[in-house]
Amino acid sequence: MIDSAYSIGVPADPASYRALRRTPGAHVIEVIDQRALPHAYVTVRIADADAAALAIRKMMVRGAPLIGVVGAYGLALALDRDPADAALAKAHSALDATRPTAVNLRWALDRVRNVVAALPLSERAAAAWREADAVASEDIAINHAIGVHGLELLREMARRRSGPINVMTHCNAGALATCGWGTATAPLFLAHAEGLPLHVWISETRPRLQGAHLTAWEMGQRGIPYTLFVDAASGLLMRRGDVDVVFVGADRVARNGDACNKIGTYDKALAARDNRVPFYVALPSPTIDWQLTSGDGVPIESRSAEEVLTTLGRDDYGQALRVSLAPPGTRAVNYAFDITPARLVTGFITERGIARAAEWLVAMFPDEQRKRA
Ligand code: MRU
Numbered sequence: 001m002i003d004s005a006y007s008i009g010v011p012a013d014p015a016s017y018r019a020l021r022r023t024p025g026a027h028v029i030e031v032i033d034q035r036a037l038p039h040a041y042v043t044v045r046i047a048d049a050d051a052a053a054l055a056i057r058k059m060m061v062r063g064a065p066l067i068g069v070v071g072a073y074g075l076a077l078a079l080d081r082d083p084a085d086a087a088l089a090k091a092h093s094a095l096d097a098t099r100p101t102a103v104n105l106r107w108a109l110d111r112v113r114n115v116v117a118a119l120p121l122s123e124r125a126a127a128a129w130r131e132a133d134a135v136a137s138e139d140i141a142i143n144h145a146i147g148v149h150g151l152e153l154l155r156e157m158a159r160r161r162s163g164p165i166n167v168m169t170h171c172n173a174g175a176l177a178t179c180g181w182g183t184a185t186a187p188l189f190l191a192h193a194e195g196l197p198l199h200v201w202i203s204e205t206r207p208r209l210q211g212a213h214l215t216a217w218e219m220g221q222r223g224i225p226y227t228l229f230v231d232a233a234s235g236l237l238m239r240r241g242d243v244d245v246v247f248v249g250a251d252r253v254a255r256n257g258d259a260c261n262k263i264g265t266y267d268k269a270l271a272a273r274d275n276r277v278p279f280y281v282a283l284p285s286p287t288i289d290w291q292l293t294s295g296d297g298v299p300i301e302s303r304s305a306e307e308v309l310t311t312l313g314r315d316d317y318g319q320a321l322r323v324s325l326a327p328p329g330t331r332a333v334n335y336a337f338d339i340t341p342a343r344l345v346t347g348f349i350t351e352r353g354i355a356r357a358a359e360w361l362v363a364m365f366p367d368e369q370r371k372r373a
Pocket residue numbers: 062063064065102170171172173174177178182183184210248249250251261262336
């Protein structure tokens with residue numbers, strides 16, 4: 001358990017599950033193998049840097065903030081074995097190569113490397129563990145602050161209407177994607193805790209089904225009413241007036257506000273604009289790439305065609321089953337992320353407040369820009 005976040009005054013996420021735990025002092029982390037959810041709750045101990053890299057690459061852990069934190073701990077694990085410069089560089093580049101799109105990974109790796117690089121070899125591993133703990137604790141605090149700002153939006157909506165607020169979300173920007181609270185889900189979890197009536201529309205998120213597998217599971221764990229829908233139904237649901245607001249996460253946001261998130265997010269933003277539904281991006285500051293002037297420069301992960309051509313589920317007896325969906329020999333593309341232009345975003349919910357335009361973001365984080373320019 002990462003306890004330090006709570007000692008800086010952040011309320012503990014009341015959920016019983018944690019995407020990542022570290023017993024203070026232990027040189028090992030424990031993560032949920034998210035590939036097994038919702039059918040099984042499996043935790044895995046990660047005790048070396050190669051295992052950390054594999055966990056990210058195989059999507060045992062996923063979600064921009066969480067892969068950043070696991071990357072940071074991966075570097076600490078590498079330095080436990082060998083604190084020399086060459087080993088540090090090798091582990092940094094191996095971890096960085098695991099997934100290309102979420103900028104949080106590079107940000108967290110650079111942060112740990114920059115702290116340890118100036119230290120004598122004998123002090124490096126301990127400093128890396130401390131820094132990785134700080135990244136993890138700050139993640140919880142940032143997400144909680146996003147929750148507090150997003151909650152204000154939901155309270156305002158609740159004042160203007162009767163019945164539940166219908167929130168649409170995509171993929172999983174939940175507690176499973178972070179060290180606690182989630183980003184897009186933090187306002188929902190806080191609203192539910194204070195009794196605001198909510199209903200969450202969850203898009204299944206083909207091909208890996210993070211919505212169906214993970215977000216639905218998280219809502220169920222917390223007793224929040226939800227309905228799953230096929231990705232292609234977003235437009236219809238908005239047109240029918242069934243959606244009050246869209247909250248999504250992000251993997252990398254350029255300084256002009258173009259937001260990269262799970263494939264299908266752009267379609268939702270377009271449908272939201274056409275139907276006058278407010279569209280918010282929950283955005284922790286480590287997800288902003290200050291060096292990128294527009295979304296065109298985001299490296300979009302292209303994944304295996306197998307993920308599109310087959311699907312994995314459980315049969316009636318609980319046996320895992322992979323079935324194929326298309327004729328043999330079918331070609332498929334599998335871009336994992338897309339870019340939503342800033343003009344379609346109603347606001348960015350950050351830990352420092354809600355930015356209604358990219359210029360506000362720039363003004364909100366002068367210190368972060370200086371650090372990362
Ligand atoms: O491919 P994934 O599951 O890592 O993609 C995750 C997302 O796209 C999330 O929406 C994003 O990382 C924000 S998580 C707080």
